[in-house]
Amino acid sequence: MAEELRIGVFVCECGINIAGTVDCDGLTEWAKTLPDVVFAIKNRYTCAEPGQQEIKQYIKEENLNRVVVASCTPRMHEPTFRRCCADAGLNPYLFEMANIREQCSWVHSDRKQATQKAKDIVKIAVAKARLLESQKELEVPVTQAALVVGGGIAGIQSSLDLADAGYQVWLVEKEPTIGGLMSYINKTFPTMD
Amino acid sequence: MMDVGRHPKINLLAYSEIEEITGYIGNFHVKVRKKARYVDEKACTACDECVKVCPVVMPDEHQLGLSTRKAIYMPFAQAVPASYLINMEDCLGNNPIACDKCAEVCDPKCIDFDQQDEFVEFDVGVAIVATGMYVCDPTILDEYRYTKYENVITSWEFEILTGPGYVTKGELLRPTDRKPPKNIAFIQCVGSRSEKRGNPYCSNICCMNTVKDTLFLKEHHPEIDCSVFYMDIRSFGKGYEELYKRSKAVGVKYIRGIPGDIVEDPKTKNLIVTVENTTTGKIEKHEFEMVVLSIGVIPRPETEQIQRALTLSKAPCGFLMETHYQLDPIDSPTGGVFLAGCCESPKDIKSSVIQASGAASRAETLLTTGKVKVEAITSTIIPDMCKACGICADACPYGSITVDRKAKTPAVVVEAACKGCGTCGAECRFDAIEMKHFTDRQIMAMIDAMFEEKPEEKICIFACNWCSYGGADLAGLSRMQYPPNGRIIRTMCSGRVDEKFIWHAFKKGAPVVLVSGCHFADCHYINANRWTQKRIEGMWNKLERKGIRPKRLQLEWISAAEAVKWTKVMHAVEDLRKTVTKEEIEETKKILSDKKKG
Amino acid sequence: MAEEVTFKCLRCGYEFKGTYDRKVPEERECPKCGSNSIRPLPKKKEK
Incomplete structure (x- = not known):
């Protein structure tokens, strides 16, 4: 961690969604x-x-x-901004979001109080950003076979689809035969066959 | 069914049970117990000679005990694999001196009384759970006296009694006198849609099943008078309403009202049904020769085994939980595991087939890609700090941590199986676990920043990413208004909220701390939030012992849909904050810095 | 190992009796105010 920290804060007005309640210039x-x-x-x-x-x-x-973006909820645009950082050559996990819309400008009407809260939210996000570390998403291989548990109509259909696609299927059925509840039924709705 | 038996890519393990599944998305290891059939299923030619000579006659399970089978038998004619098996509990041949008639007549010599259970082990990348459903117990509604009156049967028995495999070749006969009934009643919602007895949910298929049964009867025996007692007829699918109308058109009587009582006439064995007809508002009595209880469905009891093996979640109704009700209805919370058919919810054949193909397609996406990215937000053990106490392994909902307590070697995390809830990190008493992207240092620094100025005005809120934080977002989206004193720290799960975060907040002058997570049934990490509750309960006691009001630590379960609850809670914690004076905060800070260091 | 305990709502103060098993955590809600801050009061002495 010899590297000097250089944090950039990007404040979003979201049209008037944030700017209407929060003093974005001041922030x-x-x-x-x-x-x-x-x-x-x-x-x-x-x-x-x-x-x-x-x-x-x-x-x-x-x-x-x-990078800290002060805008909406991370549940919405965190992936967007992470990608944006990655495009610029920054590890996407060195990004942090400050939610000053859903959890601030939209739920408070007093401009002074909302702005104060927004400042705190950004401050807390910056505090986290200072300690962020790069992360790597682990990639693992997928074994080319499938397990299907249950040999009723659903298990049979899944097994056949997978097997027809060329994958090895292990179909495990508890009873001595496959068929499940379907095998008890003699007529089905709505076709009555 | 036959295609499954023949398909070169399908290894069918019938009469088998999952013993154990280990591993994670892309890399599961499966151990299966293949029970002994005592018949070599590959060599068997299904010639039926063995069955002919078997002297033991037993009730046939596949006919619900309404017919018989031999001790060596095939469940039904089209069974796959098409091979007999011996039920050893019924068989006399345990001691071949007593009887080995079947072995004598078996031409391919495929009967082997010494066969043992076998274990089969294999690796797979994905798993589809299709464990299906079962029927409710009709005796829970004792007013229908299912066990007492022979002419009261279940809809499932009706299926057998009218099936081509039954001795009557599909001819419905009344159990007491073996004559075709003149009239018959169907009672809907037995075991369904009741808060008191049976299940609260609608079993989805019983209405249409009854419509089908009445039409089947009417087709063959227009003279049989059919009545259906119901709450509502739910004929919502394509072609279903049409079928319901057809049933009405051929003269099936639909009477709105669920009977309260059935009494048998001891002479005629007819059944007197008492019902409040909710259309006319009158109490009516009807006499029938037979009554069919249209029983609801439940998840197969054996589902629990697979649920544990794959760490799946159960919804309150008992069926397995999908990742997202609307947008992710096939994926289970465990990566690489998909749900198909009635294990997920009661459904008809068409919906089961649709979901099964969906599950296969979801699985194929993973298989075809050949590799999978797993969550970067995982836990890491700091081996030097680990005391191998094992609490992390207990806390992990996914079994992704292993500890050898005896050898005292540090815990090991299988990162690919870790979902990043952080419960292990919060439970570790030795700070030996670091939760990537939600580290102790990061969260402590956030608390520091929060309380740098005017701490007495702020409420420290921990909100889990999936539910509570979502609830707060929805409150925003709905423009609900609440006091601006809360400051939120987002964690992936409330299970991540370490005691020391809460102590730190109080030490920094927090008047109130709120920990919020998903409702128990909604926890995105199976059951990680149970640990949250335990931890908070413990902290309430500790706070009290230290002379700090326990109520300053609040706990709430708020779903992503509960914007109203979120808003209400924000008001409640603000009201509480107002009762905490500067003096009280100072005293708390003093207590915590005196008694607890660091 | 379920036992009879007094639960106290830490929001509104309402107290009620119920069964509590440390091993089997259950979601609890105050019947009065709906809060989930329900504390099982310690057995010995109640203040």
Whole structure:
């Protein structure tokens, strides 16, 4: 960890979704005062193409090695921004998100209080970002065979589909014969055959 | 069925049980016990000579005991594998001196009384669970006196009694006098849709099954009078409503109301059914020669075995849980394991086939890709710190950690099997586990940042990624308003919330700490949130012993759909925060820095 | 090893009796206010 931390904060207005309640200019300026933050900028829509381009551009120009985006929930755009970082050559796990929309601007109406909370949210995200580490997704091979448990109509269908596709299938059935409940039935609806 | 027996790519292990499954997505090792049939299934020619000479007659399970079979038998004519088996409990040949008639007549010499259970082991990359369903026990509704009156049967028995394999060749006869019934009643929802007895859910198939049964009867015996007692007829599928209408058109009477009682006339053995007709609002009595209980369905009891072997989750109804109700209805929570058919929920044949093909397709995606990326957010053991106590292995919902307690060697994580809930890290008392991307240091630093200024105004909230954080997001999406004092730290699972995070928050001046996770049934890590609850319960006691009000630590289960609950909880914790004075916070800080170091 | 205990809701203070088994965790909810902060009170002395 000899590397010098260079964190970039990208504040999203989300049109008026965030900017309507949170003072995004103030937030951006304030973010610059946080430890190891070397760059902060505001964008109208960070998730849109220009917004993403901006992240990629500044990762390179400002030599950023950690990225914090203050916008919506990570459950929505974390994958988007991770990809964006990866495109710019930054490990996607060196990215952190600050949710100032779903959990701030949308649920509070007092501009002062909401802005204060947004600052805290960004501060907490930066605190985490300072300690982020690169991660590698492990890749494992898939054994070319399938287990099917149960030889009723579902197990039979799955087995045949897989076997017809050329895969080895192990079909395990508890009873002495396959067929399951289907084998008890003599007529079926709605065709009555 | 025949295709399965013949397919060169299918290894059929019938009369077999899963003993053990180890491994993880892409790499499962399976051990199967193949029970002894005492007949070489490959050599058997299904000539039936053995059955002819077998002197032992037993009830036939495949006919629900309504017919008989021999001790050596084939479950039914089209069975696959097409081979006999001997039920050793019935067979006299355990001692060949007593009887070995079947072996004598067997031309290919495939009967072997000394055959043993065999173990078969193999590796697979994916697994499809299709363990199916079973029927409810009709005796739970004792007012229908199923065990007492012979002419009260279940819909499943009806299936056998009218089947071509039955002695009557499909001719329905009344059990008491062996005559065709003049009239017959079907009672719906037996064991279904009841909070009190049986199951609360709708069994999905029984309405249409009854419609089918009535039509079957009417086709062959238009003179039989059929009545159906029901709550609603659920004929929702393609062609189903049409079939229901056809049944009404041929004269089947549908009476809205579930009977409260059945009494037998001792002379005629007819059944007097008492029902409140909810259309007319009157109590009515009807007399029938036979009554069919349309019984609901339950998951197959043996499902539990496979559930444990593959660490699957069960929904409150007992059926196996899918990853996401709408968007991921085939994947199980365990990577590389898919669900097909009625083990997931009661369904008709068509839906089972659809889901089965879906499961095969999901499995093929993995097989064809040939490799799979596994979660980067996993736990790592720091061997120097590990005392091999084994609590991490106990806590891991996926069995991905192994510890040799005796040898005292450090724990080992199979990263590919780890789903990243972080419960092991929270439970480890020696800080010997690091949770990637959610490290202790990272979370402690977040708490530090949170309470740097005006700690008395802030509520420290831990929210799990899947449910509670989602609930908070939905509250935002729905523009619900609540006090702005909460500060959220997201963890993948509430199981990650280490005691020391909570202590640290209190030490930094937190007036209130809230830990929130998924409801028990929704936990995305099988049961990791049970550990959360245990931990919090322990902390309440510790807080009390230290003289800190336990209620300052709150626990809530909030699903991703419960925006209203999230909002309510935010108000509640804010109300609670207001009761915590600066003096109380200072005192807590003092207590914690005096008694607990670090 | 289920035992009879008093549960206390740590949100509204409502107390109620129920069975508690440390080994079999169950989701609990306050019948009054709906909170899940339900504390099984320790057996010995109750304050």
